[in-house]
Amino acid sequence: MIVVDELRKHFKVHRRPPGLRAALRSVFHRRYEVVKAVDGVSFTIERGERVGFLGPNGAGKTTTLKVLSGLLHPSAGRVEVDGHVPGARAAAFLRQITLVMGQKQQLMWDLPPAETYAMNRAIFEVPRDQFDRTMKDLDALLDLGPLSTKPTRQLSLGERMKCELAAALLHTPTTLFLDEPTIGLDVAMQLGIREFIREYNQRHDATVLLTSHYMDDVVALCPRVIVIDGGTIIHDGDLRALVKAIRPDKLVSFRPLAAIDLADLERLGRVVQHDPARVALEVPEDHLRDVVSHLLSAMTIADLGIEDPPLEDVMRKLFKDKRAAAADAPADAADAADDDDEARRDDDEGAA
């Protein structure tokens, strides 16, 4: 079980305007400001849950994952993973978690992945027979085949990601922190990795906390999503409920078999697309039944489909609404502190 209670992580960052003069000045006098990467985040995740962690760039997702995996110490708040305080980096804790970062690699670049596996086996003290069994399972799930014996630098991005996953999981952790595990992969490979994560979760009753820019990953894998923006949580719950709350309309699409007047369509809902090949309408859920029966009886159409709006749209609207609300609210406190002393004090608190 993962417990996060009022987690805050603040960083002191050096900022300077562009230009040579500013660069020269910054050599003698540095201006710092405090960035509140995570600012009062609380949630609980039960064992075996698959949770999606969504938010725009810089929202605080990766920082939270790094605190949860013990890489960063919180500035304030309480974090527990299966009864362990991650920042203590106890061996028992590190043996039951893993962090996969799609943009960083642990495989040794010049050597085949098998060497990294051997090293990890020794470090995690995995008994030989258990290691052989796990590697066999991982091979079956990820279709590693001969990849493990080719030098890492000669593997494609997708192949490398498969091997990264194998290296990260050969100690069979029960808590998986996955930070953009499918970034840069083609659709087929994304599907493969996604299926693998689901299978692993079910086989080991593993807890999965996943961040991904590919909303499809999240839709396919995570019944629950936590949405974070500006370091605070703006939604935590069922994915479908979120979609319904933000975009209650359904997307009705079909192929017209005869020309349809735009005015007729506009009476039914908001027209998103009006081509000879495809028409798409956004229709409030309450009117869905009436609109569909009208389409089927009064118009000649084919390939009728009804779906939720794309999650990307939902997220865009969510963040836009939130920012609009924040802009309307009176500016009660400045987020950044330009003052050096204040910045330093905050950092000291963080290190304590």
Added chain:
Amino acid sequence: MIGGRYLRLLGLQGRISLATAMQYRLNFLVEGVMSLYWLGWNLLPLLVLYNDRQSVAGWDQSSALVVIGWFVILRGILEGAINPSLTDVVERLRTGSFDYVLLKPADAQFLVSTSRFVPWRLVDVAGGVGIIVWAFVRLGHAPTPADIAVAAGLLVAACLAMYALWIMIVCAAFWVVRLDNLAFLLTAVFDAARWPIQVFRGAWRVLFTFVIPLALMTTYPAMALLGTLHGRTALACLGGALAMSLAARLAWRAALRNYTSASS
């Protein structure tokens, strides 16, 4: 038991370093040739210096050769076993792959300090031993077993001091990230260890004895082999090396607490 585990890990890291070195065959051979070249080059300044004099700061040429031999051994250890791993740490901090070190259930300082060895530097170590043997042949006598034992103890102290110094430099990278110049400066300063400490005067001698203890690294072990080192100085060397190791460990722990991880 823990010691056994870490010895196994050390063996595995060594094997992986050897495999990495041999992955690029031509580079492996060129490195070997370069090692032999530098070994010969080390002797040149000494030969030039003693060309027209018998003694420098109380050291005759054969005794100074012992210091040079010791310096070559130490530099072999530094460039073969300490520098490569710790240079990698700085790169890992910059790229963020240091995260993966912290995710392992083993001592992070041990893991980063043993992550890369350069096998060809063993040529330097063997060459250094050869120079010392040659020096004693010229001197016409052999060191006593007791002198060898003290020198061996001081070799451990010298390695510890050197390692501690490098760890403290690496710790600075947690704050400043880039420290190429600092590491370069230290390597350049280490070059002064080829000369007996008595060659230096005033502030330089204080600096190279107490701050960057080059005397501890080469002069005192050489004096131990020659049978001219006071027992108290040997003990002070061991104490100093242990104190430096402790300071390095504390600095490492403080650095980890300050770790901010490179962004995704």
